[in-house]
Amino acid sequence: MTFHITIDGRPVPVTPGQSIGAALHAAGVRSWRSTRFGGRPRGLFCGIGVCFDCLVSVNGRTPERACLAEAAPGDEVTTA
Amino acid sequence: MTYDLVVIGGGPAGVAGALTAAQAGLRVALVDASVRLGGQYFRHSADPRPAPGLGRFLRQARALDRRADVRLRHQVWNVTREPGGGLTVHATAPDRTAVPLAARRVLIATGAYDRPLPFPGWDLPGVLTAGGAQALLKGDGVLAGRRIVVGGTGPFLLPVASGLAGAGARVLGVFEANGGLGLARHPLLALGKAGEAAGYAAALARHRVPYRTRQAVVAAHGEREVEAVTVARLDKEWNVLATRVVECDTVAVGYGFVPQIELGVQLGCRTRQDVDGSPVLAVDAGQRTSVPGVWAAGEPTGVGGWRLSEVEGRIAGLTIAAESRAAGSRAPESRALEGRTDESRTDESRTDESRDAEGRDREGRDGEVAGVLARRRERWRAFGEALQHAYPVRPGWQGWLRDDTLVCRCEEVPLARVREARDLGATDARSIKLLARPGMGWCQGRICGYAVSCLAGEPPQPPRRPIAQPVTLGALAELTDDDPTTPPLT
Amino acid sequence: MSDVIVVGAGVVGAACAYYAARAGLDVTVVDRGSVAGGTTGSGEGNILVSDKEPGPELDLAVLSNRLWRELAGAHGGTGAHGHAGASGQRDVPGHGGADGGFEFEAKGGLVVAETPEIQRQLAELAAKQDVEHAVVPAAELRDYEPELADDLAGGVFYPQDAQVQPMLAAARLLRHGAESFGRGTLHLRLGAAVTGFVRDGDRVTGVRTSRGDVLGDAVINAAGTWGGEVAALAGVALPVLPRRGFILVTEPLRRPLIRHKVYTAAYVTNVASDSAGLETSAVVEGTQAGTVLIGASRERVGFDRTTSVPVLARLAAQAVALFPALRDVRAIRSYCGFRPYCPDHLPVIGADPRAPGLYHACGHEGAGIGLAPATGHLLAQVLTGTPPDLDLRPFRPDRFPEESS
Numbered sequence: 001m002t003f004h005i006t007i008d009g010r011p012v013p014v015t016p017g018q019s020i021g022a023a024l025h026a027a028g029v030r031s032w033r034s035t036r037f038g039g040r041p042r043g044l045f046c047g048i049g050v051c052f053d054c055l056v057s058v059n060g061r062t063p064e065r066a067c068l069a070e071a072a073p074g075d076e077v078t079t080a
Numbered sequence: 081m082t083y084d085l086v087v088i089g090g091g092p093a094g095v096a097g098a099l100t101a102a103q104a105g106l107r108v109a110l111v112d113a114s115v116r117l118g119g120q121y122f123r124h125s126a127d128p129r130p131a132p133g134l135g136r137f138l139r140q141a142r143a144l145d146r147r148a149d150v151r152l153r154h155q156v157w158n159v160t161r162e163p164g165g166g167l168t169v170h171a172t173a174p175d176r177t178a179v180p181l182a183a184r185r186v187l188i189a190t191g192a193y194d195r196p197l198p199f200p201g202w203d204l205p206g207v208l209t210a211g212g213a214q215a216l217l218k219g220d221g222v223l224a225g226r227r228i229v230v231g232g233t234g235p236f237l238l239p240v241a242s243g244l245a246g247a248g249a250r251v252l253g254v255f256e257a258n259g260g261l262g263l264a265r266h267p268l269l270a271l272g273k274a275g276e277a278a279g280y281a282a283a284l285a286r287h288r289v290p291y292r293t294r295q296a297v298v299a300a301h302g303e304r305e306v307e308a309v310t311v312a313r314l315d316k317e318w319n320v321l322a323t324r325v326v327e328c329d330t331v332a333v334g335y336g337f338v339p340q341i342e343l344g345v346q347l348g349c350r351t352r353q354d355v356d357g358s359p360v361l362a363v364d365a366g367q368r369t370s371v372p373g374v375w376a377a378g379e380p381t382g383v384g385g386w387r388l389s390e391v392e393g394r395i396a397g398l399t400i401a402a403e404s405r406a407a408g409s410r411a412p413e414s415r416a417l418e419g420r421t422d423e424s425r426t427d428e429s430r431t432d433e434s435r436d437a438e439g440r441d442r443e444g445r446d447g448e449v450a451g452v453l454a455r456r457r458e459r460w461r462a463f464g465e466a467l468q469h470a471y472p473v474r475p476g477w478q479g480w481l482r483d484d485t486l487v488c489r490c491e492e493v494p495l496a497r498v499r500e501a502r503d504l505g506a507t508d509a510r511s512i513k514l515l516a517r518p519g520m521g522w523c524q525g526r527i528c529g530y531a532v533s534c535l536a537g538e539p540p541q542p543p544r545r546p547i548a549q550p551v552t553l554g555a556l557a558e559l560t561d562d563d564p565t566t567p568p569l570t
Numbered sequence: 571m572s573d574v575i576v577v578g579a580g581v582v583g584a585a586c587a588y589y590a591a592r593a594g595l596d597v598t599v600v601d602r603g604s605v606a607g608g609t610t611g612s613g614e615g616n617i618l619v620s621d622k623e624p625g626p627e628l629d630l631a632v633l634s635n636r637l638w639r640e641l642a643g644a645h646g647g648t649g650a651h652g653h654a655g656a657s658g659q660r661d662v663p664g665h666g667g668a669d670g671g672f673e674f675e676a677k678g679g680l681v682v683a684e685t686p687e688i689q690r691q692l693a694e695l696a697a698k699q700d701v702e703h704a705v706v707p708a709a710e711l712r713d714y715e716p717e718l719a720d721d722l723a724g725g726v727f728y729p730q731d732a733q734v735q736p737m738l739a740a741a742r743l744l745r746h747g748a749e750s751f752g753r754g755t756l757h758l759r760l761g762a763a764v765t766g767f768v769r770d771g772d773r774v775t776g777v778r779t780s781r782g783d784v785l786g787d788a789v790i791n792a793a794g795t796w797g798g799e800v801a802a803l804a805g806v807a808l809p810v811l812p813r814r815g816f817i818l819v820t821e822p823l824r825r826p827l828i829r830h831k832v833y834t835a836a837y838v839t840n841v842a843s844d845s846a847g848l849e850t851s852a853v854v855e856g857t858q859a860g861t862v863l864i865g866a867s868r869e870r871v872g873f874d875r876t877t878s879v880p881v882l883a884r885l886a887a888q889a890v891a892l893f894p895a896l897r898d899v900r901a902i903r904s905y906c907g908f909r910p911y912c913p914d915h916l917p918v919i920g921a922d923p924r925a926p927g928l929y930h931a932c933g934h935e936g937a938g939i940g941l942a943p944a945t946g947h948l949l950a951q952v953l954t955g956t957p958p959d960l961d962l963r964p965f966r967p968d969r970f971p972e973e974s975s
Contacts, residue, residue, distance in 0.1 A: 015221060017115070017126025022220030030305050031205040036822060036860060037492045041304050043205040045489070045527075047212025048120060049113055050193045052522035053203075053489060062552075062821075062898050067215070068153075070115045080824065160879045170879060176898075346877060491859070504741035505579065505605035507760050514611045514737040517859065522821065522902060546877035546904045550821060553864075554897035556886035559879060 005075040007032065014071040021047070021054045021066030024077070032056050032066070032079045083109045083149070084404050086169045086183035088156050088343060091119020092386045093378025093393035094189030095140050100397025101187075102147035106404055109149040109181055111156055111171050113549075116219075117141040119191050120211060121386040123218045131218075133386065154179060155549040159186055159343050159374075167347075167373055170551075170559070178555040185373045185404070187396050188344050188361065189389070192337035192379035197232075197473065198531050199480045201300030201309075202333075203489050210240045210334030223249050225330025229309050231255040231297035232334040234471040235268050235277075240332055241291075242283035251287065252328055255295040255311055257318055257335070258471050267470040273463075297331055298323065298480040306331055318476030335473050338530060339379045342545040347371050351542045354382045355468035359542040365454065366399035367392055375400060384464025391457045398450060478534065487535070488528040490521025498535055509536040522550075572598040572757070574953060575777055575786035577764050577800055578932070579603075580610035581939050583792030584740040585946030586931050588747035590790075591755045593950040597747070598784055599756070600777060602763035605744065606737040609794045609938065612907020614817060614855070614863050615736040616831065617940040619701045620679045620728035621838050626964035627916055627937070628699060630944045633960060635730050637943035642674035642734075645746050672739035673858050679731030679831040680706070680714050681838070682722050682892070688835045689724040695838070696726045703728050717827055717895045731831055733855065736939045743942075759784065764793075767804045767928075774804060774927035788953055790929045795910040797918070797932030801967075806924045809970050810933045812908035814874070816867045816881050818889070819903040820896070822860030827895055831855040834892065837866060841936065844913070846870040848881065852888035854896075862899065864889045866936070868909070875906060909936045912970075919945050919965035921952060929953070930967045 004011045005020065007029055014023040021044050024032060031041035033055055045053040047067050055063035057078045066077075087098040090112030102108040110117075118124050122137045144150060151171070158170040162182075169181040194209035201207070206225065208216075210232055213224040227250045230241040237254050245251045259266065268277035284291055292311075298320060299310040308327045312320040336356060344361040345351065350370035352362040360383075361369050361376040369376050377396040378389035481487075483496040493516050501515035509532045512518060518532050519525025524545050525532070533540040574590045576583045579601035587597045601607070617638050622628040645668070669675065683689035689708075696703045706725045711718050714727060748756040761781065768776035768783055776785035791808075793800040801808035836851035843849060846869070853865040867881045882904055890897050912918065912933040922928045929952070931945050944960070951958045 018220045018222070019115075022216055022222045025216065025224070026220070026222040035492055036824065040203060040492070041205050042203070044208055044212060044216070045203075046193060046196075046209045047215040048193060050523060051209075051489065051527045055522070062900065067212075068113060068115075070153075158877065158879055160877070168879070348876070501741075504738075504745060505758055505760060506741075507604040508607075511604035511607055511611070511737070514606055515741055520819075520859070520903070524903060544905075546906075547818075547882075547901055550900035550902045552898055552900050553818075553820070553886040553890050556818075556883050556901060557890050557897075559883035560887045 003073040005071050005073070005077060007077040008079055018071055019067050020056060020058060020069045020071045020075065020077060023071050024066065032077065034080070082166060082182040082184060083107050085109075085185045085187060085400055086111065086167070086181050087187040087189055088159070088169065089119065089189035089191055089378070090114065090117040090150070090152070091189060091191050091378060091389060092121060092137060093191070093389035094119070094187065095137065095144055096390045096393030097187045097189060097375070097377055097397040097400070098148050099140050099144045100394050101401050102144065104397070104401035106401055108147070109151060109183075110144065111151045111154045111169065111181070113153065113155045115152055117144075117150070117152070120193075120215065123215055125219055125221050151179070156343065157547050157549040157551045159347055161347065172549065172551050172555055176552050176555055178551070178558045180559065185375065185400050187393075187400065188341075188369070188374065188376040188380055189378045189393060190340040190343060190380055192339045192383055193526065194334040195336045195338045195530055196333060196527060197335050197477050198485055198487050198528070199298050199300070199477070200482050200485045201302070201306065203486050204300050204302050204306045205304070206302070206306035206329055207300050207331045207333070210236060210332045213330070213332035214240050214243060217243055217247055223247055224332060225328070226250060227252055227328045228330040228332060229253055229255070229297060229311070229326055229328045230332045231257070233257045233473065234334065234336050235266070235467060236334060238277075238280035238284070241289055242280050242287070244332070245287035245289050246283060251289040252326055253290045253292055253311070254284065255297055256291065256293045257296040257314055257474070259293045267467060297333055300331055301325075305329070314476060316474070318474040319479055320476070336468070336471060337379065337383045338526065339381075339383060341380045342543045342548050344369055344374065344376055344380060345542045345544060346546060346548070347374055349374060349376070353539060355465050356472060357539040358383070359540060367396035368399065382461065382464060383468065384460055388457065388460035388464055391453050391460065395450060395453050395457065398453075475534070487531055488518035488521065490523050490527075491517040493518040498532065502536070507536075508538055509533045509541060512536055572596045572784070572786040574598075574788045574790060575600065575784050576790045576792050577601075577777060578608070578792035578794055579605045579740065579744065579758065579760065580608050580792065580794050581606065581736055581740040581743070581942045582794065582931050582934060582945055583790070584743040584747070585942035586790050586792050586949055587756055587946070588743040589943070589946035589950035590953060591747040592750070593954045595755070595950070595953065597756045598759060598786065599744065600759045600762045600764060600779055600784055602761070602780070604760055605758075606740040608796070609907050609909060610736050610740050612817070612905055613736040613939050614865060615734045615739070615939050616937070617732040617734060618679060618831075618937065619699070619730050620681055620703075620726070621841055622699070623695070624698050624700065626961070628701070629960055630941050631937070632701060633947070634941050634944035635732065637947055638674065638732060638734065639676070641743070641943060642670035642672075643668050645670045645742065670734070670739070671742045673735040674732065675734070675858065676730070676732040677830050677855070679728040679833070680725050681728070681833055681835060682711065682718070682725040683835050684723060686723045692726045692835055701728065702730055715829060715832055717893050718832070719892055719894055727830075733831065734939060739939065764800060764803065772926055774925050788927055788929060790931050790949060792931045794932055794938065795908045797910060797930065801930065804925045804928050806922055806928070806967070807970070807972070808918060808930065808933070808967060809913055810910045810918070811870060812873055813911040813935065814867070814869050814871050814906055814908055815865060815936065816878065816885060816904055816906045818864040818882060818885050818901045819905070820862040820864070821900045821902050823856070823862065823899065824860070826856045827899075828854055828856040828862055828893065832892065834888070840866070840868055841915070843868070850881065850884045850888060852885075852892045854889050854892055862896070870911070873908060877904065877906070910938070911935050917941060917945065917965055918967050919948060920962045920967060922967040924968060
């Protein structure tokens with residue numbers, strides 16, 4: 001049932017229906033972005049699309065909220 | 081095409097309102113940003129586990145799906161009054177294109193989100209809002225961590241902690257900043273929800289989760305993610321009396337909720353201050369806001385939980401349907417939908433409550449139903465207000481902050497810069513924002529707004545967010561050819 | 571008792587207070603709200619010489635441009651934001667990148683032309699303006715702005731055009747005024763709404779406020795878009811009207827997409843237009859915070875703050891036409907403000923002969939940030955009996971025909 005997405009090329013398992021943020025968090029990847037001034041690591045915080053901390057680039061698109069984006073097989077996540 | 085009603089938000093209020101109106105024959109669309117209906121309380125995974133009230137909600141959601149145009153993964157960024165008097169709900173689709181929906185009436189059912197308070201280290205990965213930890217569990221079946229500290233204030237901490245413990249996490253403690261009386265004297269008991277409170281108490285006891293009142297997480301420590309927290313014993317005003325360090329890998333914190341009201345503010349709806357000082361949309365007995373054609377239900381009218389939200393949604397649906405009939409404004413197309421409504425009459429999924437709300441004889445019964453619902457609403461509203469009284473935010477939290485503690489996570493504004501702005505002549509939250517940028521980033525002050533208001537010494541102001549959700553300039557540019565149109569109902 | 575009372579803590583009031591204090595006068599600034607809470611707080615912070623026809627406003631702009639550079643250099647420091655310097659812009663000539671604590675950035679302005687005919691007109695205007703500029707042929711536009719659309723006919727580059735963070739600029743000028751010339755010469759009284767004037771016969775000798783009377787030998791009306799209302803309290807007419815503008819703010823970009831302030835030639839004609847209807851033109855620039863600001867719209871609709879999606883859509887469409895790479899960039903905020911508009915598009919600066927003791931410094935329309943230092947400097951000269959560096963007659967308060975007031 002599970003499928004995989006990748007983060008910077010590394011495979012991450014996904015249970016169908018999970019968000020990209022949840023899949024990364026479950027795989028122990030708790031940050032995937034650094035802030036633009038302080039370079040601070042960021043991952044999930046509010047988990048419901050409010051805080052924008054979990055911004056992530058999927059398949060080369062401009063960043064979106066990982067907690068709202070449903071993972072699809074083969075999604076390529078890149079960190080910044 | 082113009083909808084009789086566009087509902088914004090797919091939680092208990094939005095679904096109840098949309099279903100009630102659709103069952104009365106109105107042409108309804110419901111828009112929600114998530115992948116599934118449910119909002120925060122009824123958030124569920126693709127393969128949901130049983131939860132109180134969830135079965136009923138899912139039946140309502142399925143019924144709604146047959147009777148209305150449900151648009152998930154759509155984000156509403158603006159609601160506009162058109163020159164002709166109609167309303168346009170501006171959304172963006174998952175592919176980021178613009179989706180303007182024309183509506184005669186709008187129901188704002190946008191819910192609420194966790195109110196976080198800043199503390200040193202609160203931006204370390206592994207620190208989540210209580211609702212965030214809950215959402216991971218309910219929506220994705222993911223445990224936020226292995227060794228979890230739960231903190232904040234309010235009864236919401238109880239289901240979060242017992243949910244995490246029940247799913248296998250080691251919950252190292254629930255630190256409730258208020259309530260010097262302990263779990264045995266929890267206000268939930270006094271408010272006639274003894275069963276619920278006892279259930280949580282039993283769950284916490286079963287998993288040996290300590291519940292500590294007048295204690296709080298006042299700092300998080302770690303390099304790349306949280307490794308430990310400082311837990312403090314507090315006085316009544318939340319000043320720190322003594323501290324200890326607790327090792328953990330995850331923190332879930334929440335200090336109540338912030339109602340999402342910016343779409344109402346955009347439209348000029350009158351607001352009032354809720355018990356806890358939060359600006360909420362003022363509504364009348366029929367859930368009408370001060371702006372014609374605009375209704376609100378659920379947390380945006382005052383935080384009170386899912387039961388209050390649902391009953392407000394139903395009342396809104398009833399008054400919207402009644403006004404729609406009175407105005408004779410049902411679009412010709414909507415009659416086509418009636419067939420479907422009638423077809424589904426034998427649908428076993430309908431609840432007793434939803435049957436109350438329809439039927440050819442409903443005109444004569446509206447008043448009666450509304451009376452019952454109104455009484456139910458008063459009861460739950462009183463409950464919500466009592467909880468807000470019992471779990472206020474006390475000013476001592478400001479003493480937890482250090483000069484370098486980020487107040488605004490998006491723009492990385494530390495406390496020192498907020499102070500500097502005040503020193504430069506910023507006398508209110510808005511001018512602090514103008515001088516030091518807290519609230520100017522991605523989240524537009526949703527996360528830091530409450531804290532900045534407190535630091536400015538004023539109650540939170542109604543949020544002005546003319547662009548409530550990010551929208552690409554390309555999608556915005558598409559709207560230059562006016563005339564909102566929507567694809568046909570599928 | 572102060573020598574000077576300044577009504578309004580926006581950037582113009584702050585500059586008036588700063589230069590008066592620098593000239594040795596005791597100053598009290600009163601504002602009904604906070605520092606920079608009015609139009610200053612809604613501005614982009616433009617310091618432009620490029621968009622003005624030759625004449626008194628351009629003279630004011632050129633003087634002001636020099637003064638802004640002086641201020642940025644004199645007070646050094648980096649912006650309160652503390653993140654400055656990420657944008658890779660050229661430094662302030664001769665000042666080693668000092669930004670005055672208000673993010674001064676001499677980024678330069680690029681005016682672009684859609685057609686060869688417009689390009690010819692732009693070059694003509696530039697020749698008449700007598701300010702530093704370079705006519706840029708179409709083929710060289712991308713040397714200035716690599717992301718520009720490829721169907722443009724050329725442009726003119728103005729290296730003197732600059733930007734500040736306007737709220738910080740106002741706040742810092744007030745602070746520098748208080749600190750640099752002896753503590754106590756500049757007092758701030760915020761949250762005090764002016765409700766009337768104290769008179770001694772005809773003469774204005776102070777203001778009545780919601781928080782008590784404030785007495786002074788001179789009162790400067792720097793109330794911006796609300797300058798007409800303040801003037802009316804003194805019994806004099808001043809036709810200052812609100813001209814609404816929206817600004818779109820994008821998500822912060824990791825790499826700066828836009829280096830200069832870039833706008834289309836239509837902006838120049840819109841600024842000078844008398845129309846009450848909606849006019850928009852593309853004005854696009856990056857900021858030190860990483861966001862892109864997109865303007866500009868002008869319409870006279872009173873003080874209505876309701877967001878207009880059609881206006882935002884036009885701003886977006888024009889910006890995308892100029893910079894196609896912006897198509898996938900998201901707008902995350904927008905805001906609006908009310909420019910103080912006078913019928914002849916010139917500010918009101920100087921003594922009001924109809925009310926001795928009352929001076930005006932308002933009505934700068936969309937150029938208030940840019941023109942603030944010159945306005946403050948010239949008024950300080952007037953107040954101290956020094957001949958002003960510029961002829962103030964074009965800006966005199968009683969120049970408007972009665973019926974327009």
